[in-house]
Amino acid sequence: MKGVSGWSRQRHAIAYWMILPAVAAMLLVHYIPMLWGFYISMHDVNLFTMVDWINAPFIGFQNFIDGFNSATTTGARALKALWNITVYSVVAISAGYVIGLAVAILLNQDFWGRTLMRGLILLPYITPDCVAFNVWKFIFQSRIGLLNRYLVQWNLVSEPPIWLIGPPALWAVTIASIWKGWPFAALILLAALQKIPPELYEAARVDGATAWQQFTMITVPQLRIVSVMLILMSILWNFNAFNQFFIMLGRDPGIAAEVPSTLILREAFTNLKYGIGSALSIVLMLILLVITTVYLYALRGTAGAEEV
Amino acid sequence: MKTRKMRVRSAKKLKRFATYLVVLLVALVVLVPYAWMISGSFKETLELQSSDVTVPGLRPSWIPRGPTLRNYREVNLTVPMLRYFRHSIIISLGTMVAATLLALPAAYALSRFNFRGRGVYTISVLATQMLPGILFLIPYYLIFTTVSRHIGIPLRDTYGGMIFTYTSFALPFSIVMLRSYLNGIPLEIDEQAMIDGCTQLRALWTVIVPLATPGIAAVAIYAFIMAWNEVLFASVLTGRSTKTVAIGIMDYITATGANWGGMMAACIVISIPVLVLFTSMQRYIVEGLIAGATKG
Known part of the structure; x- marks a missing residue:
């Protein structure tokens, strides 16, 4: 934590008063509910017990067992949801990063209209999710959609595909999410590119390095720390993805495009099995924790990664 | 040659x-x-x-x-879009004010004081960003209903409840963003003001706040946009009297009919506040985003 080093100890009492309101708000909304979440996951909180859920019967890990029992609808869906979100995340994060990096390098060149383009690429990022994904839903419509219009017109398909039902739905959402997500990567990577001292490239050119060598020997190592952080944030965001699935596919996306957030939401608030919903969301959090730990451990050589 | x-x-x-x-x-x-x-x-x-x-x-x-x-003329005909719009405005403005007022002292304390627990606090602020929203939605909802029943204060489907919820969502990032802005203001300025006889809090209000106005404005706009766009909690905690545009817009597509034209018109209308606010403060928000993402 770099920055202003701060004043000596005697004035500390006031610092605690200053953070108190923020601490209280976050305790009440984040930390206390989270602890109750562990409690709920161990109790049989459902339609009948929810009125007095604090006194719901204790059932140990039964919710976790039921939640992943592949003989039940929920269990089968939970396993499929974890698989789907992994596929979705891997594709969305890699595509978002590669496109973001390519555009960042492009925007780091000197050309006419560069400032305008830098503003333009922010558009998808700042557009509200509810707007962007509803527009994509419109584009992916089977009979009246823009995509199918060109697919049919250019004879790429004979029958217009139905995008938002069944297995293609996952890809439709992935494409929309990549469109919405890459500008953030581009923004962060462009800022990092601009911090690379130009002397490095000048020296490399004097030594006769090719453009590709300059990219692999200077650009890639210089972007490493930022990339590690960016990809970590992308993993966390994408594994928790909800808005795009809920908006484009509705409350029940179907098993082929089910993801943990939509499954948990339905399990808790439609089927009123709060206990199983809580258990599933705790498993989701633990998976994220493991991924984050492994990821940071694998990259521990990277200076700065531990800082966060 | x-x-x-x-x-x-x-x-x-x-x-x-x-x-x-x-x-x-x-x-x-x-x-x-x-x-x-x-x-x-x-x-x-x-x-x-x-x-x-x-x-x-x-x-x-x-x-x-x-x-x-x-x-556009009939945007409010089949779906009460203007009512959703009013709900969203009230909730977003409330969140904006509350988040800014809470984030400012916290960010100032993190920036200025080397108090015991500063590191732990910073990590706990950042950690909340990584948790799946759905993880605390279920207990939060159950606590909401229990509190309402025992104390008699309705929290579900009320402006107060929604503003409170969104304020704490906006807080972590607001604090980080504002702290990095305040770190750019030299400590000597506070000290100078205090030598001139200001108390700590007076120095914050009369000297630092005016200097940090762009950073504060960026945080305020971030909080507004966050509340305006939120979908998950709004889908569960809002009802008839607080439904926000982010959820309400889905009413154009129902089982009986799809009014895509109306929905696209509504999409444009609800994007306007976000676009205007973001554009007005683009530089500071972008800087804050980058700082928040890279400096942690």
Whole structure:
């Protein structure tokens, strides 16, 4: 934590008063509910017990067992949801990063209209999710959609595909999410590119390095720390993805495009099995924790990664 | 010698041409959905319903066949969009004020005081950003209902409850963003004010707040936009009297009919506050985002 080093100890009492309101708000909304979440996951909180859920019967890990029992609808869906979100995340994060990096390098060149383009690429990022994904839903419509219009017109398909039902739905959402997500990567990577001292490239050119060598020997190592952080944030965001699935596919996306957030939401608030919903969301959090730990451990050589 | 120069020049020209080609492609990819949204918002319902990709004469077109403003005029006809709009404005403004007022002292304390627990606190602020929202939605909802029943204060489907919820969502990032802004203001300025006889809090209000106005404005706008866009908690905690635009817009598509024209018009209307606010403070928000993402 770099920055202003701060004043000596005697004035500390006031610092605690200053953070108190923020601490209280976050305790009440984040930390206390989270602890109750562990409690709920161990109790049989459902339609009948929810009125007095604090006194719901204790059932140990039964919710976790039921939640992943592949003989039940929920269990089968939970396993499929974890698989789907992994596929979705891997594709969305890699595509978002590669496109973001390519555009960042492009925007780091000197050309006419560069400032305008830098503003333009922010558009998808700042557009509200509810707007962007509803527009994509419109584009992916089977009979009246823009995509199918060109697919049919250019004879790429004979029958217009139905995008938002069944297995293609996952890809439709992935494409929309990549469109919405890459500008953030581009923004962060462009800022990092601009911090690379130009002397490095000048020296490399004097030594006769090719453009590709300059990219692999200077650009890639210089972007490493930022990339590690960016990809970590992308993993966390994408594994928790909800808005795009809920908006484009509705409350029940179907098993082929089910993801943990939509499954948990339905399990808790439609089927009123709060206990199983809580258990599933705790498993989701633990998976994220493991991924984050492994990821940071694998990259521990990277200076700065531990800082966060 | 001459030919080499020419070759270099033509290679440069080619590179230039390729650059603009790629720029054009990027711009196209970004803009197509917006163009389709705008085009759709001017189409008659009949045109949208009768269009068919398989029939060459009826393919959905970029230019509306009979452009109309009806979707805008009747944006409130089938879906009470203006009411949702009012709900969203109240909740977002409330969140904006509350989050700014809470984030400012916390960020100031993190920036100025080397108090015991500063590191732990910073990590706990950042950790909340990584948790799945759904993880605390279920217990939060159950606590909401229990508290309402025992204390008699309704929290679900009330402005107070929603503002409180969103304020704490906006807080972590607001604090981090504002702290990095305050770190840019030298400590000597506070000390100077205190030598002149100000108390700590007076120094914050009279000297630091005016200097940090751009940072504070960026945080305020971030909080507003966050509340305006939130979907998950709004889908569970809001009801008839607090439904926000982010959820309400889905009412245009029902089991009985899809009013895509109306929805596209509503999409444009609800994007306006976000676009205006973001554009007005673009530089500071972008800087804050980058700082928040990279400095942690």
